[in-house]
Amino acid sequence: MTSVQPASSNISSPVRTIRIGSRKSQLALVQTYWVREQLQQRFPDISFEVHTMSTQGDNILDVALAKIGDKGLFTKELELGMLNQEIDFAVHSLKDLPTCLPEGLALAAVTERENPADALVVHQKHKDKQIDTLPEGTVIGTSSLRRLAQLRYHFPHFTFKDVRGNLNTRLAKLDDGEYDVLILAAAGLQRLGMSDRIHQILPTELSLYAVGQGALGIECRADDLQVLSLLKAIEHIPTRDRVLAERAFLRELEGGCQVPIGVDTQLDENTLTLTGLVASVDGKRLVKDSVTGTASEAENLGIQLAHKLRQQGATEILAEIFQIVQRS
Numbered sequence: 001m002t003s004v005q006p007a008s009s010n011i012s013s014p015v016r017t018i019r020i021g022s023r024k025s026q027l028a029l030v031q032t033y034w035v036r037e038q039l040q041q042r043f044p045d046i047s048f049e050v051h052t053m054s055t056q057g058d059n060i061l062d063v064a065l066a067k068i069g070d071k072g073l074f075t076k077e078l079e080l081g082m083l084n085q086e087i088d089f090a091v092h093s094l095k096d097l098p099t100c101l102p103e104g105l106a107l108a109a110v111t112e113r114e115n116p117a118d119a120l121v122v123h124q125k126h127k128d129k130q131i132d133t134l135p136e137g138t139v140i141g142t143s144s145l146r147r148l149a150q151l152r153y154h155f156p157h158f159t160f161k162d163v164r165g166n167l168n169t170r171l172a173k174l175d176d177g178e179y180d181v182l183i184l185a186a187a188g189l190q191r192l193g194m195s196d197r198i199h200q201i202l203p204t205e206l207s208l209y210a211v212g213q214g215a216l217g218i219e220c221r222a223d224d225l226q227v228l229s230l231l232k233a234i235e236h237i238p239t240r241d242r243v244l245a246e247r248a249f250l251r252e253l254e255g256g257c258q259v260p261i262g263v264d265t266q267l268d269e270n271t272l273t274l275t276g277l278v279a280s281v282d283g284k285r286l287v288k289d290s291v292t293g294t295a296s297e298a299e300n301l302g303i304q305l306a307h308k309l310r311q312q313g314a315t316e317i318l319a320e321i322f323q324i325v326q327r328s
């Protein structure tokens with residue numbers, strides 16, 4: 001009989017040092033070191049090194065994101081690093097990872113999601129207000145067309161202003177009075193230990209969140225079986241099922257992170273419910289619907305919901321948005 005090594009001893013044998021790619025932002029580093037720690041605990045004999053890289057999205061700080069279009073703005077350099085064998089895998093905020101990956105790369109694992117919701121963060125002077133009691137003309141800072149469109153739909157009397165920069169920069173601008181309130185991902189604030197800045201979690205009736213928001217996506221070379229199996233060890237399956245449905249929905253609508261598309265997923269045992277919406281940038285039109293099925297058909301549910309919304313007018317809304325973005 002030939003002796004076969006158990007798979008686990010294969011993947012944990014210290015054949016190489018694994019190089020992890022990360023953006024340099026504080027949030028990216030917190031996320032990357034968290035992933036490294038999870039892996040190090042499970043594979044103590046392997047050494048994991050963090051390599052940081054700047055991405056286009058980190059360098060262009062003065063142009064509205066909606067105008068540059070976002071296909072891979074925060075991921076491209078890391079992806080090139082993997083294809084050039086400079087790094088072995090990259091940790092991303094899943095929300096920033098396009099739904100179609102470059103040839104040769106794969107979404108190896110998705111880790112457990114933080115609260116995916118959007119959060120209201122307020123200037124001190126509004127500390128006794130909630131989103132629905134803020135006065136007319138309140139200046140809302142957001143650079144997300146998704147947040148803008150949904151909030152305009154519900155609160156046409158607010159003023160919206162683009163805000164860029166990392167989380168600390170944005171919060172400083174808020175505190176300096178450039179904005180009355182900001183809408184930010186609750187997950188980012190939580191990961192950076194700034195949960196105390198979360199004034200209100202926006203209910204999904206007011207703001208469906210971005211596809212993948214609050215989850216980390218780990219990408220590696222599709223043929224690197226060793227790295228793929230290491231990463232599978234830290235995958236959170238319920239999160240993966242939810243985000244597979246969300247990403248299939250977005251892919252089918254051919255929208256990036258910068259089109260007003262929002263989702264909400266609920267997983268109850270094996271039953272997955274996906275709610276999604278497409279809104280016009282002016283906040284005047286909004287189509288929203290849900291589908292339910294089993295978690296094992298997550299991607300199918302995403303595709304089904306996309307077709308449902310297209311029938312209800314999403315196609316026209318999306319076509320208009322692409323025209324606006326191209327003209328500006």
Ligand SMILES: NCc1[nH]cc(CCC(=O)O)c1CC(=O)O
Pocket residue numbers: 093094095096183184185187188212213214215
């Ligand atoms: N587009 C930027 C970005 N990418 C990931 C997060 C937050 C963390 C997450 O959603 O996982 C943010 C900031 C924000 O939307 O407020």
